[in-house]
Each structure stands twice: as structure tokens, then as C-alpha cells.
Amino acid sequence: MRGANCRHGAFGAGLVAVVLALSGCGASALEQTEVPTFPTSAETSAAAVAGPDDGVLPDDCARILAVGDLEALLGLPLGSVAQRTTIGVAEPSVGRTERVACVYTGTAGGPARGRTLLNINASAYTDADAAGKQWRINSEAEDGGRREMPIGSASAVLVERRGEAVLMVVHEVSNLTLVLPGQPLPGGRAPADVLVDLALRVLPAVSTVGGTSSASTTTEPPGTVS
Template identity: 70%
Template structure:
């Protein structure tokens, strides 16, 4: 009996060792299997965000006027408009520091079928005087029926011709030109009204950083006193 007990004891120990070995292998296999992970929507958007703009104007036309905004104003279905961005070069002769041209066109399968729906040209200048001067030169060069109108704190000239309407806006160091080809608008809306609507959507994007005042250090008591005098008032 003692021999049998020893045999059964050895058998039990062997079975226990086998179970431990199988359990260890199972655990090791599970540890080696990597669970797949996928980036969140926020992580995808973070990797897609472009770097800082090169100047005061957005480098991407989708941040100047969204396709959705244009589709809403023109009464077009979603996904029926494409946009192309073209960055211009500085023009020192007129103190222009940068230029961004945006072309909004109908998609091939949409109702506009590839036609140009709107052109938006944004330019920034070294100072407001240079901006206003070039705006006036450009506006005076346009042919057609014209009228001047304010758009908030900005000044604008609307020029209408049979084939298109042009709205030219100046705001601080920024010039903005919107060209709307002749097309049917929702409820027979006048082209000038549609252009003003679009300009109001564009101006915050191209003017916020352009008109921001430069940082200034805290004035001293002497400087504050001088600013309150006649010389400070005249400037």
C-alpha cells in the first residue's frame, strides 16, 4: 500500500505540474497578444490641423469662407462645391505683404457642374494707409454701375456688370475682393445682398489678427502725462 501511495503521489504531482505548465503557457500567450487600438476623432483632427499661418491671412481658403456657408447663401446642396487655395507673393511696390486667392467651383456631379461660383481674393498690407490707397486704386479701375457702402466698420464698393458683381472691401490692413458670376440666387435675391452676406462671413477670418494692435508696455507716469497733453491728442 505504501508503494501504491507513492505511485499515486508521483502521479498527482505530475498532473499538477502539467496543469501549472498549461496555465503558464496560456497566460504567456495572452500577454503576447496585443489588443488593437485606434485613434480617437480628436487625435485624428489634431494630426490634420495645419501649422501656424505664415502671415495675418489664413493659409487655407476653407478657413476664409467655408464651403457650407457658400452653399447656404447660394442655395446649393451639401457637398456640391469644391474650393482651391492659391497663395500669392508679396508686392513691395504697393506695400502688399501677402495674398490668398480662393476659387469656389461646383463639383462635376453637382448642379453647378464645375462652374466658378465665387472668387475671393484677400490681401494684407504693411499699414492701413497702404491698404486704403490700393483699395481705392483697384476700385476706381473697375467698370460698371457702382455704389459705396459701409459693412460694419469696413468700407466697400459694389460694382455690378451684366456678367458678374464685384464687392471690394477695405478693413485696416486688409483688402478683400469678392467676385460673384451672374447666376440664379434663392428667391431672386439681389447679387449685392448676397455679396454683403458673404463678406460679413469672411471679414472676421481675414481681419481679426490683421487689425489687432501690437502689444505695448505699461506707460510710465511721465509718458501717461504727455499722452494726455495736446501732443498726445493731436496724434
């Protein structure tokens, strides 16, 4: 019995030694494993801003129409306009691949004081036929006095109604809608004139030439009003 106890004791001691040895190996392996790290939200945002656009349209309204340009057109002081970008979703049923919405408002300390000054909606489509078809559907759904006008190689419909004027443009695979709420305009300019001026500034950023963004190939607008 005493020998058996000794044998059991020796076996137990050996088992403990094996367990300790395995535990030691496990601890060593864990210590050598590197913990994965993930970028902070600030780093992710910076990378997103720095990266190229995913498609035809810019991902930032500041590159569609700069705040300073709108301030100059509306005769407002520098720093008195704020801009917000909203990225929309694709709509395969109508061939829409991209959508970006831009809202420009007066800052609290400026003369416009939070009033909406301009809305821009830009969309890109799979091809020119899809863009033209959707442009026609959208423009015909608008209420108010309307007239068609060419803007260089682009086609446009101007809709004027109480409280706002709307310019809807199609060029290549892109649609552009500019909504100008009723407001005093410098020099007594007509809303239609200001909208055409805005369109000529915006079209190079959201249109395509040969399937690539025209903003990357030229800074000239597609043409002048006929």
C-alpha cells in the first residue's frame, strides 16, 4: 500500500508538472500574440476625405460648389454661408448609380441667419439614356411656369413658382437640380440668371466627358447660354 501511495503520489506530481508546463507555454504564446488595432473615427474620416471619389460625383459639396462662390453670387459677406453634404443611395430601377445633396444656409451671425439659400441635387446614371429619361420624368412632375433652355451642350428646364425657382439640367450621364428660394439678389438680377450662372459653375464638377469626371479633365463649363 505504501508503494502504491508512492506511485500515485509520483503520478500526481508528474501530472501537476505537465499542467504547469502547458500553462507556461500557453501564457508565453498569449504574450507573444499581437492585439489587433483599429483606426479611430477621426482617422477613418481623414482617410475617407483624402481618398478618391468612388464614382462620377464628388463626395463633398465643397467640390461641387464652393461656399465662397455662392457668397459672391449672392452678395453675402465671407464666412456667412454654411454647407452640408448628404450622400444618397443608388436606385437600380431607374439606373441611378449615385446621388449627392447639398444644402447651403446662412450662418447665425450673417445676414441670412439660418435661412436656406440654395439646394443642389446631383445624380449620376448608368448611361446617358437613363439620365435623360429620368430628367424628363422629374422635370415634367414639377409645378409652375416652365421653359426649356439649352446650356451649351446640356439641356435644362427652368421652373418658376411662388417662393422659388428651379433649374433642372441633364448632361451626359448626370442630372443636376438647383433650387433657389426667393431672396433679394444683387443688382436686381433675375433668379433664372443666377441659376444659369450657378449651373455653369457646377456642371464641370458633376458631368462626364468620355466616361470620366470632367472635373479631372477640364475646368471649363460645358458652354454658355444660347
